[in-house]
Amino acid sequence: MKVKKWKIVVWLTFLFIFTFLLSAVMWAILSWSSISTDELLWHLRTSLDGADTGLIVEFVLVTIGTSTVVTAGAGYAFCKLRKKSEKVERYTLCAIRAVTILNLLLSVVAAWFGFGIGTYIKEYNNATTFIRDEYVDPASVKMVFPGKKRNLIFIYLESMEVTFMDRENGGAFSQNVIPDLTEMAHKYEDFSGADKKPNGGVSLPGTIWTMGAVFGTTSGLPLKIPLERNSMNQNKDFFPQLTTMGDIFAKEGYQNRLLMGSDANFGGCRLYYESHGNFTIHDYEYAKETGRIPMDYKEWWGYEDRKLFGFAKDELEELSKSDQPFQLVIQTMDTHRPDGYHCPDCKDTFSDNVYANVMDCSSRHVDEFIRWVQKQDFYQNTTIVITGDHPTMDNDFCADVPEEYERKTYLCIINPVNSPKDATKRRYFSTIDLLPTTLSAMGVRIEGGRLGLGTDLFSDQKTLLEKYGREKVEAELSARSKLMEDMFYGDYDPKAVAAKEP
Helix, strand or coil: CCCCHHHHHHHHHHHHHHHHHHHHHHHHHHHECCCCHHHHHHHHCCCCCCCCHHHHHHHHHHHHHHHHHHHHHHHHHHHHHCCCCHHHHHHHHHHHHHHHHHHHHHHHHHHHHHCCHHHHHHHHCCCCCHHHHHCECHHHCCEECCCCCCEEEEEEECCCEHHHCEHHHCCCECCCCCHHHHHHHHHCECCCCCCCCCCEEECCCCCCCHHHHHHHHHHCCCCCCCCCCCCHHHCCCCCCCCCCHHHHHHHCCCEEEEEECCCCCHHHHHHHHHHCCCCEEECHHHHHHCCCCCCCCCECCECCHHHHHHHHHHHHHHHCCCCCCEEEEEECCCCCCCCCCCCCCCCCCCCCCHHHHHHHHHHHHHHHHHHHHCCCHHHHHEEEEEEECCCCCECCCCCCCCCCCCCCEEEEEECCCCCCCCCCCCCCCEHHHHHHHHHHHCCCEEHHHEEECEECCCCCCCCHHHHHCHHHHHHHHHCCCHHHHHHHHCCCCHHHCCCCCC
16 A cells, blocks of 8 residues: 555655754764753753854755755655555664654754763752852842942953963963963962862852853852743843842942843843843944944954954943942853854964963953053952853863863952962862852952852851762752742742751
């Protein structure tokens, strides 16, 4: 009996869908060195506006292209073979069914292990009270700002790691691809103590992508959202009861401003900054609307970092004219994977290693910008924090880094008011410790020396990593937390912070 046409149409449709799914999963796994389920869920539930068009084109070509070729090939083979006999026709349909089911199974297996879905489900069903027990609500902590409040320049360097230094400086590379940043780490504060090798922060679960990193450094918490209910881009607020660095500064009368060369809508960034600190946001769209760049200008994710630091100088000159203290947050993008953005300022110091040349270029851009700031009148009353947001997700760049090497984000604090209690001690810390540490660097006295899950690194208080070790902290932050869910939904009860989760 001949195969009915609707059956082959249905199976070819399923073949296209499951080939697309397998291609998408494999593309993500091969494109990033590591991608967590938390990060995947986050981007699935937030706005993708402003994403790099190159990545989108690559994704479409790989997924739609592969699915179309496979499905068209299967359809052509069926049409050719069905003419031989009904038996061959049925066998051909069986083969198409088998490939379709195999693609589905391979997609599930690849996602299960590649995204750590199995581990995520296990951890999600293993609720703990660790975050609730260790959390110090900034809203309940007495903080005393100095009489003359200091300004803050907080710079997030995309994917910047201590790893990129040479081995002599504690990195994992044979050649130092960020020499200027290395020199700054030696010269300024990075909590390396008496150790001559620069120090950096560990990226814990929930902080290993850009928005997670921003959330972690400013709230002292990992970015964990529940699986149920609405998506973030439908919410009118972002963890409405949370007190962040932006909220603290806004309450103290600061001007909060964000400068970035990409679209702030991407990944929920705009929602977060506007919800916490009422930031004025000057992003890629703002630059077009105000004539900083032509309306049709588009390089990389928006506009490149060489323009970003130029605009930052203009922003600082404007902000410094006001009687109000200010916080300027700058987010770079040129060093985003894969290979970064090779601008006209980049030198080919590392021959054909484009990403290394881009890292070197970023290092020089930051150094030049800091030297400019230090010549300005407002510098004396300004603290600068420079940090990598998270480890790079580029698969190839760190391929030769030994597995036992502990990768850390870059950190350098310039012109802090405080000095570490023990100037000889090398601290073991994570990026979530930057919330209280940044405030302390600006001369803010923090009762107890802790905010969120973070510890003031200038104090003698132990960080979570120093107290419990990385393995335990990572396991606990990966587990489900009712406190985080309550904060997300606006059901957080400050009086119940110390209570155990059911």
